Amino acid sequence: xxxxxxxxxxxxxxxxxxxxxxxxxxxxxxxxxxxxxxxxxxxxxxxxxxxxxxxxxxxxxxxxxxxxxxxxxxxxxxxxxxxxxxxxxxxxxxxxxxxxxxxxxxxxxxxxxxxxxxxxxxxxxxxxxxxxxxxxxxxxxxxxxxxxxxxxxxxxxxxx
Amino acid sequence: xxxxxxxxxxxxxxxxxxxxxxxxxxxxxxxxxxxxxxxxxxxxxxxxxxxxxxxxxxxxxxxxxxxxxxxxxxxxxxxxxxxxxxxxxxxxxxxxxxxxxxxxxxxxxxxxxxxxxxxxxxxxxxxxxxxxxxxxxxxxxxxxxxxxxxxxxxxxxxxxxxxxxxxxxxxxxxxxxxxxxxxxxxxxxxxxxxxxxxxxxxxxxxxxxxxxxxxxxxxxxxxxxxxxxxxxxxxxxxxxxxxxxxxxxxxxx
Numbered sequence: 001x002x003x004x005x006x007x008x009x010x011x012x013x014x015x016x017x018x019x020x021x022x023x024x025x026x027x028x029x030x031x032x033x034x035x036x037x038x039x040x041x042x043x044x045x046x047x048x049x050x051x052x053x054x055x056x057x058x059x060x061x062x063x064x065x066x067x068x069x070x071x072x073x074x075x076x077x078x079x080x081x082x083x084x085x086x087x088x089x090x091x092x093x094x095x096x097x098x099x100x101x102x103x104x105x106x107x108x109x110x111x112x113x114x115x116x117x118x119x120x121x122x123x124x125x126x127x128x129x130x131x132x133x134x135x136x137x138x139x140x141x142x143x144x145x146x147x148x149x150x151x152x153x154x155x156x157x158x159x160x
Numbered sequence: 161x162x163x164x165x166x167x168x169x170x171x172x173x174x175x176x177x178x179x180x181x182x183x184x185x186x187x188x189x190x191x192x193x194x195x196x197x198x199x200x201x202x203x204x205x206x207x208x209x210x211x212x213x214x215x216x217x218x219x220x221x222x223x224x225x226x227x228x229x230x231x232x233x234x235x236x237x238x239x240x241x242x243x244x245x246x247x248x249x250x251x252x253x254x255x256x257x258x259x260x261x262x263x264x265x266x267x268x269x270x271x272x273x274x275x276x277x278x279x280x281x282x283x284x285x286x287x288x289x290x291x292x293x294x295x296x297x298x299x300x301x302x303x304x305x306x307x308x309x310x311x312x313x314x315x316x317x318x319x320x321x322x323x324x325x326x327x328x329x330x331x332x333x334x335x336x337x338x339x340x341x342x343x344x345x346x347x348x349x350x351x352x353x354x355x356x357x358x359x360x361x362x363x364x365x366x367x368x369x370x371x372x373x374x375x376x377x378x379x380x381x382x383x384x385x386x387x388x389x390x391x392x393x394x395x396x397x398x399x400x401x402x403x404x405x406x407x408x409x410x411x412x413x
Contacts, residue, residue, distance in 0.1 A: 051207075051290075053203070053204060053207060053294060054204055054207030054208045054210070054211060054287075054290055054291055054294060055203035055204050055205070055206050055207025055208070055210070056203075056207065057203070083286075084211065084283075084286035084287055084289075084290045085282070085285070085286035085289060085290070086289075087286070087289045087290040087293060088290075133193065134193035134194075134196065134197060135197060135297065135300065135301050136193070136196050136197035136200040136201075136301070137196070138196075139200075140200050140203055140204060144193065158297075160293055
């Protein structure tokens with residue numbers, strides 16, 4: 001039974017890998033680091049997630065998408081629990097996720113601790129000579145920068 | 161339990177009312193980037209207040225058997241039941257007044273949540289730890305604007321000075337605990353706001369120096385918001401905020 005459960009839980013993680021972030025569809029919710037745990041209570045599946053920003057409107061959509069993905073795959077009794085502690089940090093974003101972000105044209109977050117002094121690297125031309133245009137960008141998690149070399153403006157996923 | 165619920169509602173209400181005020185800037189900011197900035201800050205504030213309301217609703221329902229939700233708490237309570245700070249309900253005025261209000265509030269939130277994250281109440285501690293990261297950003301943004309406006313042109317300095325004079329009498333209330341708050345402070349759940357005052361004043365003073373504007377003389381301070389006694393402005397805010405649910409009860413999207 002335990003072995004069987006482990007197999008199901010592994011399968012669930014694979015399914016969660018296929019749920020994209022609605023705002024940045026190139027990232028899966030696993031890349032973002034918001035799925036904290038997957039548990040089974042008899043027939044019931046519990047997915048434990050944590051919000052990125054308190055007011056992030058994508059969280060409701062993500063809960064719905066997880067539910068739909070699992071229902072599509074035959075898991076009918078799905079409970080999604082949101083926990084706040086420990087608070088989400090961009091340090092939980094996977095390395096693979098950061099590479100995907102850069103390819104998508106968004107500068108990935110730096111690790112917290114060595115963040116504030118240097119500007120992010122331009123995702124287009126990889127120049128380190130960039131400037132802040134606005135601390136707030138197109139979503140709560142991003143800031144707006146411009147590259148001084150290739151002149152392209154770009155989003156930076158803020159270190160959080 | 162009532163005192164804990166009142167304390168949580170107080171925290172939630174201040175955020176909600178300031179959210180409603182700030183949201184009026186949506187599409188009207190002085191430039192696009194700043195329009196986005198104030199609305200992003202506002203999104204954080206509403207998210208934080210949702211966390212508080214959901215927690216309050218859970219406690220109310222567990223103890224009284226009522227069926228409150230985050231929505232019923234926001235849309236169906238009356239003016240005298242709202243426990244927000246008077247500062248939050250003050251008018252947007254010009255950009256300087258909105259900035260000064262945000263700066264005073266964000267800085268207060270920063271010191272408050274810094275302590276609240278160590279509350280004996282685990283859920284309040286979790287909400288505070290989460291919110292603190294967001295509020296740190298709000299303090300950076302609003303303090304930069306304080307400096308830019310204060311140390312800017314004659315016009316911007318005059319506007320900021322007027323804004324500070326208008327809002328200052330509503331700042332004292334932040335550091336005077338209401339009865340329910342004192343009860344929760346004694347239990348190690350609420351933050352003792354009296355202890356935050358010095359840090360707050362010190363920080364305000366240093367930013368004011370950089371912004372080359374004077375700190376108002378300590379004058380008369382308005383109180384009452386935490387106990388549901390508000391300026392006349394709250395009624396107007398609620399009539400906008402609650403209009404839909406009052407007119408079409410239980411309407412949904």
